[in-house]
Amino acid sequence: VYAHNISGxxxxxxxxxxxxxxPSLFKATIAQMIVEIIGPKEAGLKKPTIPEGKTRHxxxxxxxxxxxxxxxxxxxxxxxxxxxxxxxxxxxxxxxxAKEKSEGALLxxxxxxxxALVPRYHGLLCTNTLCPVPQEKSEGALLxxxxxx
Numbered sequence: 001v002y003a004h005n006i007s008g009x010x011x012x013x014x015x016x017x018x019x020x021x022x023p024s025l026f027k028a029t030i031a032q033m034i035v036e037i038i039g040p041k042e043a044g045l046k047k048p049t050i051p052e053g054k055t056r057h058x059x060x061x062x063x064x065x066x067x068x069x070x071x072x073x074x075x076x077x078x079x080x081x082x083x084x085x086x087x088x089x090x091x092x093x094x095x096x097x098a099k100e101k102s103e104g105a106l107l108x109x110x111x112x113x114x115x116a117l118v119p120r121y122h123g124l125l126c127t128n129t130l131c132p133v134p135q136e137k138s139e140g141a142l143l144x145x146x147x148x149x
Contacts, residue, residue: 026069030076033058038081038124050123081120091116 037054062073091113098109 026072027076030073031080034077034081034124038120041120077121083117083119087116088113
């Protein structure tokens, strides 16, 4: 599934593939490529090992996109791989009970909250030195995309 070539992804964005809802296919392909790099949400808050080859391919895909498609790409990343606010709320709600139990329980609860606050795409951007886009610029674009949601 991952070996979807760049021109096929661009054709999906342009609506050139017949029989499919092209914007949906484009978004689904982006999401699938990212899931194969950072892992499914069900994997939890563990930091995955980021595969270099797939990350390099994803960067090549991004670089080859039009400005409009890059915006769509960043929206997909922000919407589907951003901070899970339900997890943040759940982790925050556990702080008062943990504080009453012990200092160790409080430290664990704080760790869960800290981990929940980090968006899933963070590992992709922070561990990836292969993309020529500076980390601050790419994260800034994603934060702006999240704000518009």
